[in-house]
Amino acid sequence: MEQKEKKATEAVAEHPNKIGIKEGIGYMLGDAGNLFVLTYVSSFLKVFYTDVLKIATDKVATLFLVSRLWDAVNDPMWGAIVAKRRPNRDGKYRSYLKWLAIPLALSQLICFIDVRAVTNKQWALLLFAYITYIAFGMLYTGMNVPFGSLASVITDDPDGRTLLSTFRSIGGGIGGAAPLLLAPFIIYTKVKNPDGSTYNVANPNGMFWFGAAMAACAVIFYYACYANTKERVPSEAEPKVDMKKLYAGMFKSRPFIVLALTGILISGQLQFASLNQYLYKNYFCNTSLSVIGTIAQYLPMAVMIPFVPKLVKKFGKKELSGFGAFFSALAAIACYIIKPRPDQAGIFIFLLFIIGFGYSFVSITNWAVVADVIDYQEYKTGIKNESAVYAVYTFCRKLGQTAADYGGLMLLGKVGYDVQLMSNAGYVDGVSEGILKICTLIPAITYTLIFLLYQFAYPLSKSKLEPVYDYVRNMNCAAQSREIY
Numbered sequence: 001m002e003q004k005e006k007k008a009t010e011a012v013a014e015h016p017n018k019i020g021i022k023e024g025i026g027y028m029l030g031d032a033g034n035l036f037v038l039t040y041v042s043s044f045l046k047v048f049y050t051d052v053l054k055i056a057t058d059k060v061a062t063l064f065l066v067s068r069l070w071d072a073v074n075d076p077m078w079g080a081i082v083a084k085r086r087p088n089r090d091g092k093y094r095s096y097l098k099w100l101a102i103p104l105a106l107s108q109l110i111c112f113i114d115v116r117a118v119t120n121k122q123w124a125l126l127l128f129a130y131i132t133y134i135a136f137g138m139l140y141t142g143m144n145v146p147f148g149s150l151a152s153v154i155t156d157d158p159d160g161r162t163l164l165s166t167f168r169s170i171g172g173g174i175g176g177a178a179p180l181l182l183a184p185f186i187i188y189t190k191v192k193n194p195d196g197s198t199y200n201v202a203n204p205n206g207m208f209w210f211g212a213a214m215a216a217c218a219v220i221f222y223y224a225c226y227a228n229t230k231e232r233v234p235s236e237a238e239p240k241v242d243m244k245k246l247y248a249g250m251f252k253s254r255p256f257i258v259l260a261l262t263g264i265l266i267s268g269q270l271q272f273a274s275l276n277q278y279l280y281k282n283y284f285c286n287t288s289l290s291v292i293g294t295i296a297q298y299l300p301m302a303v304m305i306p307f308v309p310k311l312v313k314k315f316g317k318k319e320l321s322g323f324g325a326f327f328s329a330l331a332a333i334a335c336y337i338i339k340p341r342p343d344q345a346g347i348f349i350f351l352l353f354i355i356g357f358g359y360s361f362v363s364i365t366n367w368a369v370v371a372d373v374i375d376y377q378e379y380k381t382g383i384k385n386e387s388a389v390y391a392v393y394t395f396c397r398k399l400g401q402t403a404a405d406y407g408g409l410m411l412l413g414k415v416g417y418d419v420q421l422m423s424n425a426g427y428v429d430g431v432s433e434g435i436l437k438i439c440t441l442i443p444a445i446t447y448t449l450i451f452l453l454y455q456f457a458y459p460l461s462k463s464k465l466e467p468v469y470d471y472v473r474n475m476n477c478a479a480q481s482r483e484i485y
Contacts (some may be wrong), residue, residue, distance in 0.1 A: 026228025028171035033221035035175025061409035068402035079391025091231030101222035105215035165368035199426030268400030316462025324361025325451035
């Protein structure tokens with residue numbers, strides 16, 4: 001008995017900032033809150049714009065592009081605001097969870113208001129879309145930068161970081177899957193053709209009320225995250241941040257550059273996958289496939305979550321991410337080559353499952369990789385600033401989303417998607433085949449690039465991270481000692 005107690009004591013003493021399941025669950029709830037609102041907006045707002053407000057695809061694409069140009073100012077601005085803020089009794093980052101939860105949730109809901117009852121003028125509809133979408137983006141960044149930075153101050157224990165990344169993936173899975181699984185049953189109305197076949201059209205009321213449900217869930221989960229997390233790693237009491245020097249150091253760092261590029265591709269592919277809504281609606285003519293497709297992509301992640309932390313400990317994050325991206329690339333290339341027919345939806349779903357299996361390794365370890373790069377920046381430059389690094393990474397992910405939205409919608413227009421015709425139609429010769437082509441070619445290219453970057457460009461292998469962890473641990477222990485004495 002005494003020997004067991006001794007071992008338990010030694011295990012706890014291995015790291016001064018060791019965390020447990022409670023903190024993992026608390027952090028998980030925060031990302032679920034993020035994804036409730038973000039996934040609904042990312043996956044269905046373009047459908048709301050094109051099929052409800054009847055805004056042309058090229059104008060919607062331009063809207064997404066302009067909003068990202070603003071983010072070039074907005075994201076670094078939030079990074080500087082958060083970086084320069086003094087910690088209070090909540091710490092440096094936790095308080096944003098309670099300050100911004102309600103404004104962010106409301107901004108998401110307002111995006112889905114059908115203003116055609118007030119005006120049908122295109123310029124007015126576009127103005128409404130620009131104001132509400134940009135406001136949502138600003139508030140989401142204001143929440144996401146401190147939330148992402150929070151992981152670095154909950155613990156600096158590498159195992160704890162993997163735990164947080166794993167639980168964040170679970171939270172992202174819950175928050176991301178909920179809109180994708182449930183929304184198709186609420187936001188679409190089934191319509192019959194004269195020949196008895198059916199297709200689906202967007203329902204404005206359903207889209208609004210589902211948005212209200214997602215907003216309410218987000219607020220509850222944000223406050224639960226605030227209540228169940230704690231900042232253990234000390235932040236500077238008087239932050240003195242040289243933003244110019246900090247940003248210059250980032251873009252001289254190979255790990256950060258590769259992280260930024262993979263962030264663009266990962267986020268871009270996740271966003272591009274929202275075009276599958278048009279594929280299900282106008283090629284397979286069955287929006288319920290959206291639910292099955294979501295299960296196919298998220299189920300492998302749910303299965304792999306218990307195993308990934310142990311695999312990370314044995315093989316490393318870089319190594320696992322490269323392995324997983326390889327499988328996703330193979331399946332995506334196969335999907336493009338096969339080009340499943342409208343009556344072969346099962347083949348498409350099966351290949352989505354294989355893609356989901358490979359991507360699960362990338363997704364579950366992604367946020368721990370971000371924390372590693374933040375630590376590496378401190379190791380190389382002596383400058384510690386989670387929020388600024390995270391703000392730039394967030395902007396890179398938004399660039400990926402923009403490329404996906406702008407490029408995807410422009411390609412949708414190129415293959416003949418007309419909002420007046422296609423929003424009230426099912427399969428249309430020529431156009432539907434074009435939708436299938438772009439929804440299979442782009443993922444094949446993207447997953448291949450992710451694999452190449454992780455395998456050959458990202459330098460932080462398991463062995464190369466060991467001195468980084470030692471350095472950061474010693475620095476944080478010294479800072480905690482100064483606080484005590």
